[in-house]
Amino acid sequence: MSDAVDAIIDQWTQERPELAPGLWPVELLARIQRMNRILDKHLKAFAAERDLEVGEVDILFTLRRSGPPYALTAGALIPAAMVTSGAITNRIDRMEAKGLVERVRDGQDRRTVRIRLTERSIALTESLFEDHLRQYAELLAPLDPATCATVAEALRTLLEAGGDTSIT
Amino acid sequence: MSDAVDAIIDQWTQERPELAPGLWPVELLARIQRMNRILDKHLKAFAAERDLEVGEVDILFTLRRSGPPYALTAGALIPAAMVTSGAITNRIDRMEAKGLVERVRDGQDRRTVRIRLTERSIALTESLFEDHLRQYAELLAPLDPATCATVAEALRTLLEAGGDTSIT
DNA sequence: CGAGAATATCTCAACGTTGAGACACTTGAC
DNA sequence: GTCAAGTGTCTCAACGTTGAGATATTCTCG
Structure with missing residues (x-):
């Protein structure tokens, strides 16, 4: 081969x-x-x-897994999505126009903007993530689980050495 | 961890x-x-x-490893660089302006354009590739050779299954 | 030989990202 | 309380890529 x-x-x-x-x-x-x-x-x-962009799916997942109330500040989304501030503004603009998220200005700190999933997009994201996991599993089908674990572990080692920092 | x-x-x-x-x-x-x-x-x-773009280094390496006379058609560079035709035209334009490659129209088939390394860029690419290998080795330093081989093999399996085709 | 299909490259408008700077707001020191 | 420094988001021009279409050339067959 x-x-x-x-x-x-x-x-x-x-x-x-x-x-x-x-x-x-x-x-x-x-x-x-x-x-x-x-x-x-x-x-x-x-x-x-599903009429979405990859970056939009990423934002949906990031907000969904952050837990209720499914809202994060723009600043928090920047490292999570690994893009720059300009890109986040653009994505949120587009997603807001599509009704996927809404901007909520914070009462405490009026500089910050919370990006929140809408009711519609919370429901959408549930099945979206399940489909996503199915697709991921298919991609790894050619590999046995033990090998997957070994590779994942090796990559973790490289990421830590390479300075890939945890976000949360 | x-x-x-x-x-x-x-x-x-x-x-x-x-x-x-x-x-x-x-x-x-x-x-x-x-x-x-x-x-x-x-x-x-x-x-x-080194005052280069990643895509330019890629083209330099592709041409160098193709062997003398270090020339490939634009069409051959498209799958090698995994970009579209427009991107190749742009890159070659820029690289030609920098004196890194030259366009040579084929005498046999006047539609094709051969992209050829210049004398200067042949010399440049020699040390460039050696430095590149050093950098690659450093990135993998945290992993022992056996693990690297396992991971490389696993990825090869995935690539074949995923339809990543050989070029050459 | 000629017409249409096929091939190779270039053109160009649309798109998303980058990254520096602008702007608004908040915090901390005096 | 005021001012400077700090912080969070948005603006915008520059950039590289995409991808459909234009152009030029070659091939295929009738």
């Missing part, structure tokens, strides 16, 4: 044989990138089937 | 306990996404230090 990354490594081995011993990280990291592409494609299709 | 993905899973477990058994794919796939972010950040910094 040989995939696109193997082909890349073969080419480099051909062209720079003396570097071959240093190519092993490519096996892992290039596949992370490619796997991410595939994942992205699936997520995009998943969202599009 | 607990990372951002653990926090997400904990939240969902709290909010939808009945879905907890279906959350395990998130452990792996969400970490793929986050790892990809970190990787992207490193690559961006790596490129920026």
Whole structure:
């Protein structure tokens, strides 16, 4: 079996044989990138089937799992969604227009804006997340559970070393 | 040890306990996404230090590893870079302006354009790739080689199942 | 040989993100 | 109480990508 990354490594081995011993990280990291592409494609299709954007689904899930009253400040959504402030403003604008969230100005601190799920989107998000989990499980179907656990653990190690910080 | 993905899973477990058994794919796939972010950040910094864009480095490497005469058609670069035709045209425009590549019209088929490394960029790419490998190795330093091999193998399985096709 | 299908690249408007700066509001020190 | 520093959100221009369509060239067959 040989995939696109193997082909890349073969080419480099051909062209720079003396570097071959240093190519092993490519096996892992290039596949992370490619796997991410595939994942992205699936997520995009998943969202599009429901007239949503990937980023919008992300916001819905983030708000839903934060628990009642399903509201977070714009500032809290920035690290959760891993985008910049401008992007959050845009997304919320769009989602508000669609009736997926509403902006609620805080009485205590009038600078902050709470982004809250609407009644409609709370219901929507329930089934959305269940479908999402089903899609995720399908993507991992080719792997046995033990391998999945090993990979997940290895990635956790890398994330911690790489400075990926917990949010909450 | 607990990372951002653990926090997400904990939240969902709290909010939808009945879905907890279906959350395990998130452990792996969400970490793929986050790892990809970190990787992207490193690559961006790596490129920026050298007055390049990530996409430009990608093209340089693709052309270099294709072997002499270090030239590929625009069409061949599209699947290799995993972008659309418009993006390739733009990148090549920019790289041509920087003197990193040159467009050579084919004598046989005047529709095709060969993108070729310049003498200067061939030399540049040699050390660039060596530095790149060093950076990759550093990123994987927290993992022992056996684990890396396991993860790489698992990802290969997923990529094949996900329809990631070899290029070359 | 000629017409239509196929192929390769480029064009361009629409889109989402970035990131610096603006703006409004709050906090802390004096 | 006042002022400066700090904080939270929004604004906006620049940027790169997408993806459909335009253009030019080659191939295929009648």
